[in-house]
Amino acid sequence: MKTNHKAEHFVAPVEETPLLATDAVKTDDAPLSLWADAWRKLRRRPLFIISAVMIALIIVVAVFPGLFTQVAPDNGCVLSNSNGAPTEGHPLGFTFQGCDIYSRIIHGTQASLMVGVFSVICVLIIGVTFGALAGFFGGWVDTFFARLGDIFFALPIVLGALVITQLPFMRENRGVGTVVLVLVVLGWPQMARITRGAVIEVRNADFVTAARSLGVSRVGSLVSHVLPNALAPIIVLATMELGVFIVAESTLSYLGIGMPGSVMSWGNDISAAQASIRTNPAVLLYPATALSITVLSFIMLGDALRDALDPKSRQR
């Protein structure tokens, strides 16, 4: 076909159309990463804002309990106040031992939250390592970790907790560390499973193959390319597990194998409340509410994170 370059233009040249500004791609800007995109989405979610504010408040209570109550939680319990109704300065009433319920809830925040945070950190270290190795290398490594996880899944929690609390170096100083150890030993397989699934999804992606062909070692590609891209479900699960571990602490206390009675925690208060639940339900109700609100905040945060990070849910 013959083209006449000198022919008159019937369409305005590209330079003169307003389309240019619209079509322009700002190549200088950093592309929005998954995280920046998620953050933009999260800022507009009421669920995320409420849970983030709640968690911030709970952390402040845990670190500075003295800001919220002047009443001593353990000394100053007067038996004549046993199961007493709320009075001036004691808004939630008194426990069976005559202690101020409100003050005990405020001061119990620290132990409960510490159990949750430390357990999640340890579960992340163990579960992500094992799960990443299993998912990335596959084969017998995968089988080994999967079956190892089965063994720990089948372990009764009471037995695990009893044995760990009786370990020689644990018997002397039972406390937050003991409960954390129990929860980590019995809780890592869940994290390993999720990590394994996420790693398997990413390991055959083109960018991993590209990195490998550029000479990155297998372990190098796992650490710097596969894991960062498999992080979303891991973070979501970690947020939710924080709540689950706080509940588990109270369940261990209920079974009589949690922290010693001298440590103030919601779990201990809830399990101590069993005795007087029919005469004074407030003793059970208020610590249980504090615990449920905390757990709810973390689970809501995890839920909001999942919605923001999951590309599948984003299209909807």
Added chain:
Amino acid sequence: MIQFILRRLLQVIPVFLGTTLLVYFMVFALPGDPIRALFGDRPPSEAVIAQLRQQYNLDEPFWVQYGLFLKNLFTFNLGVDFTGQPIADTLARVFPVTAMLAIEALIIQGVFGIAFGLVAGLRKGGIFDSTVLVLSLVVIAIPTFVLGFALQLLIGVQLGWAKPTVGSNVTWGSLILPAVVLGMVSFAYVLRLTRASVIENMNADYVRTATAKGLSRRQVVTTHVLRNSLIPVITYLGASLGGLMGGAIVTEAIFNVPGVGQKLYQAIIRTEGPTVVAIVSVLVLVFVLANLLVDLLYAWLDPRIRYEN
């Protein structure tokens, strides 16, 4: 397929050995002397103690005890516990009770979870959907034993709609309240899973095709959306069966259900090694077989999944 099943069944062996060894070792490591504990305040003569120790192989070192346990297991002889009762009888007594409880909990969480999740998913963003979503999180956030106490006090004691405790005479009806408590958390998960799955499938091309060829909404939902949405839900329910069988210690304690959880708790507190290991062995088998069943179910529901090589 046969090869896959065989390989998975072979893998049961190391898991079984690993678990029993670990549990045996843990019971072995527990402090306290179970034989002396039998007699309470009035200590028996040393001869009686030595005799009993020998009878239960407690005078042997750990590896010999474990070896003897394995040897007895292969001859289907589980031995007797410290009260002289055959352990096999104990297992035959407690496992049906917990199985009844687990089945009821499974039905409750399955039926209600799928129904609520389906309705919420079909009306995504509506009032019902938002309410149910938040409520399900609240359910997850409340510890099981708090829920158990609350329902026991409210429904069992104050309203009198159900017996507050189960006791030795176990019937399907008496287990409903404990089953509700046991199935509550999983109910929330089933609900959320069904909802997410329904929403995903409602946008799928085959649903648009089904609607386009003139099927009524009811037919589209029941034959196309629901069937495909159930794949992840059923696998979750299968996997939770293992947890329900073993994880009912708290619920069984609150409602005094004479099942596996309660027996296991007692046996651990009394450091009755043989009973603990026997119960855990059965639990491991249930757990591993449930997992295998889930994998097979998955392949059957979704023909795209194949277990070759």
